[in-house]
Amino acid sequence: MANVPSILLVGAGRWGRHHLRVLIELQSKKLCNFVGVYHPNKERIQYLEKEFGIETFSNEEEALEKTDAVDIAIPAYNHFAVAKKMLLARKDVLLEKPLAETITEARELDAIHRNSSQVFMLGNIFRYNPAVDFVKKLLVNEEIGNIRFLRGHFIGFRYKEKDSGILATTAVHFIYLSNYFLDRLPQSVWAKTDYLLDPVLDDHCLVRLNYDPEFSIIESDFFAPEKSRTMDIVGTHGAICLDAISQKVVLHQKKHICVKDRFEISDEGTSYPNIEYQEPLYLELTHFLECVRNRTEPLTSIADGINTMQIIEAAYQSSRLDKTVTIQAK
Secondary structure (H helix, E strand, O other), X not given: OOOXXXXXXXXXXXXXXXXXXXXXXXXXXXXXXXEEEEOOOHHHHHHHHHHHOOOEEOOHHHHHHOOOEEEEOOOHHHHHHHHHHHHHOOOEEEEEOOOOOXXXXXXXXXXXXXXXOOOEEEEOHHHHOHHHHHHHHHHHOOOOOOEEEEEEEEEOOOOOOOOOOHHHHHHHHHHHHHHHHHOOOOOEEEEEEEOOOOOOOOOEEEEEEEOOOOEEEEEXXXXXXOOEEEEEEEEOOOEXXXXXXXXXXXXXXXXXXXXXXXXXXEEEEEEOOOOOOOOHHHHHHHHHHHHHHHOOOOOOOHHHHHHHHHHHHHHHHHHHHOOOEEOOOO
């Protein structure tokens, strides 16, 4: 493989347009050879050619002849079929989350990948957020003592997705972060999903992940008037407040101290670390290209996708049955 990988973008819809912009920038920095965009819709292809002056393909075989790796940014219901085809064509793959629509499909992709030498990276943009990295370091250094619980809000007034419910498209980000910050998977989940706009896909959800003794509470909806991507991590010696949009972190060094028969407050101050803002999608795609060049394992893998899908399926089951569901270890 050439030192500069040739990469094809599959799909260029709402989110794919952002991938397109970043890939063009990466090519300008000679970090990749951007082959172009494959899209089955000819009208869309004509628009992309005119708007961005890039090469486009309506013939998949023609596009793959020039390609080392593919960046798949298409609706979730096509993830499995397209990713499987690309792996069997011996292409390195970056696939936007979710990994597939079912655990069965996800495990089939995993089996195909295990029998290949291809790089397979699951897109999870929050993992490539500099503020998330900073929070992880604070936790490793035990700046807030032991974690007691996490609380995340992925909310904001917006359109409703067409391919997956809000639990699988947005709450999943903080499910992943909860696992990442706690370094393990939850033992059980309780969830409530609501269908406030229509009965097809959920548009509000409340999730409680039990890590025993720690827990994580996640709320997500399309109705809150203000956009929020925040997570609080509360510990025995303080708390960390993460704003993933602004990439700001606040460290509160506050704790409760038992004095005789009551709890008093000890406040050792609040700090506001300086974190350099960087675009997570740019970092994500750059990491994928590095993995392709160096043949290394990505930070976000198929295993991560299977783990989060397993939790998502248990959460939907919990909502249907109105009870806590144990997550089976695999």
